[in-house]
Amino acid sequence: MNSVAQRYNFEQYDIEDGLTQSQVTSIIQDGKRRLWVTTLGGISCFNGKQFTSYSKTNGLNSNFTLSLAVNKQQDLLFIGSAKGISKYDGHSFYNYPNSERWVSRLVTDKKGTTYALNDKRLFKVNERDFEMLAVTPDTAEMLTSIRTDATGKVWAAVYTKGLYYLENNKWTQKKLDNTIQNLIITNILVDNFTKDKIWLLTTEGVYVATNNTLSRVFPQIDIKCMSIEQDHKGNIWIGTNRGAYYISPERIIHFNSKNGFTDNVVNEIFKDAENNIWLGTDGSGIYKFNDSYVTFDETQGLNSKIVMTIAKGPATGEIWMGSYSGIFVYKNKIVSKVSMPTGNEISSHINFLYTDHKKNIWIGTPGGGLWRYNGKQIEQMDKGYRSIAYNAIIEDSNNNIWLSTNYGCFQYEESSKKLIRITNQFGGGLLEMGRDSIIMGCQDGAYLITEKKNARRLNIKGVNGSSILCMLKVREFIIFGTADYGIFIWNTKTGATRNISSKTGLVSDHIYSLLKDSRGIIWVGTGRGINKLNSSDFSMIKNTDVDDLLVECNQNALIETNGYIWIGTTKGALVYRVNPLAASKTKPYIYISSVNIPAGSYKGKDLNKRLILPYKNNSITVNYTGIYLSNPASVMYRYRLIGMDSNYSQASSNSSMNFSSIPPGKYTFQVKAVTKHGLISLNEASFSFEILPPYYQTTLFKFLTVFLIIILIMLTVYIILTLNERKRKLRLRIKLEEQFKIRKQTAEDFHDDLGNKLTRITVLSEVLSSMISKDDLEKRAILTKISKNVDELYIGTRDILWSLNPKNDTLSQLLDHIKDFGNEMFNETAISFKVDIDTAGKDTKLSLDMSRNILMIFKESIHNTLKHANARNVTFSTRLNSGLLLITLEDDGPGFDTEYAKNGHGINNMYVRAKRIRA
Structure with a gap:
């Protein structure tokens, strides 16, 4: 292909696309594969789809930016401008002090050290300041350029001194002939493919240093050279003040406005990580070069880009192109127009061009006639026929010409120079199936024509009812290109059909053209681009040089010639290599740009550590960016949230994901970029976060809740027991009060009644005694017994009355009563009765039962001691020991037989009473 008669594919980005300003001075790529571009109006960051711009308003020291360097280890960007150096860490800018001069170059070596070329002197950029360095002993040295090679080694050009490189912190001069001392070197490129080869741009042209020898090359490049780069194939790119040059071993191409580029100054050429070549211009923004195809359109001489x-033309290397503006021929690197021999405008609307076996060119129009070029002139072949729209044409193996029109299928009879109508159906594509059979595509399916006269519908599943625009035969298969259902592949032996559509990978279901090339690849021209199929199994070929090219192909517009595929589209004629260079296998790169929560946003280094979020911030939006500068439109994403999902999602073009109402727990979000053709990103972006549980789901809260519930239960039980106890005490108090009243009343009544009766008995005994003679001793003895029994009865009833009296229910009253009883019993006896009472000042109220039983126990004990103990001393004592009351009656008598005592009632009654009061 020639560089004059074709347009190369450059994709332009300027201020309309978001670039901050169109005068580009430098380009670089950071660790996330984003492009950074300096301009005379600030800097821009490009992720393949959109630009983000920064200027003095954002903190830059100047909008007049000139150079860039990236420290990928620390994720820092250095910007050189007309007012010194700025540093950007992803959040804010730091402007270095005392640097008011132009910084024309910045480089970062393999160790992460950044160097600056400032006013022809070299400086090392530190964290907060910079220091001047000397390359040579000459204190007045002048540096004209600095650059790093592929290994990260720094090179410097010193005026009148030569070329130097930095190794082991020492500058070493590159041995070259003395010619270099007379050159002003403006740019340096160390060749990546040839050892010890260095390219030098100078004010006098392009020089190459090889094996210590310096020589000028490419003298035809006689304009000022501004920039230089080497692509991944080893070819050299040179930016000049009028376009750019491409230098390969086979050819030199000057890219300019005539072949798809620009005539503006090219200040910078940069090769990115995906091996794309970017060109920064002075006034036209940036360009990306795509060498997969070239284009012929109005800029190369066509009157219409459609x-x-x-x-193929009749002459070798000749290509005929038809449009609605006539016929154009590409020959000998020149595009020229072929005039039709008629003034009828519609005859210039060309529907098809076809070359027969005699190299005649058949020309079909939509109502302007059927024409043929015989190598000398164009003649009309359908005189007498009017308003026929010729849609398709083929020549069969018998050299018969078949025509598909709006009036049906015709065969051209050479002998009579007439058209013979075969069918009446509106015709689309034509295909020879056998030596005596032709398939004609129609708007309602396909028809088989045999013996030049018989036509019958082919009953093929899926094809029936479809509009057939084109057909292709591959072995025993017939491929139908339809206007609405994509492709149908019919096996003529088995009758089976297979459909390939936009659902299974086609860019469009509207199929205009089909072609099988010399490699066995099937080219499919659709209404929205081009697909390729493998003819062996009809599988889709992905990640090719034609993928995602958004063009509308036309019918009868696919041919192969001289190793190239020509495709007629609505954007011109596209020309591809039959054997294209291998498509890029460089994988996309992905990073998480930001994480948004209701309380704020996190990005950059904030995402390197686990985020701890309160429960109220349990709704998260994650924004991520896949960088694939080769084809940004093909980037899709698959993600998962570990902790909720174990599998990745289906691929989607959405570059953000929102998660709402996330339950408490620990999560890790992972996302990877994939292209439509199956390339998976080089890395996997992720960040971890933790949603803290709400206070009511914390362990402490649950513990406190359980504790509170227990306390409430205990409190409830306590209240119930307390209330029950109060009720019991109330009932007991009422009962005791009633008993108190009854006892008091009983004691009073018993005392009064019994006292009266005993007094009466006593009085009557005394009256009776006065009536009995003193000598009547027997009767007087009886009266004495009566009086004694009355006294004993009185004494006995006195204990009962004492017990019934509520005033005597205290411990002190009981002990005093026992003491009095003991004194009374041992009075006027030889026994000494001693009392030792010590209750530590405590006086306890006793129940009637308790008081009565204790009294009776000790009365029985005192009585038994007096009667049976033969004691001389008896001691009644009480002690309070650890809350227990110990009441004791002791004597110094010889004791008694306990087994014999059990036969009596007294000792048994004492046991019964003690057991009754649990003593």
């Missing part, structure tokens, strides 16, 4: 049909 190319309806393409055919």
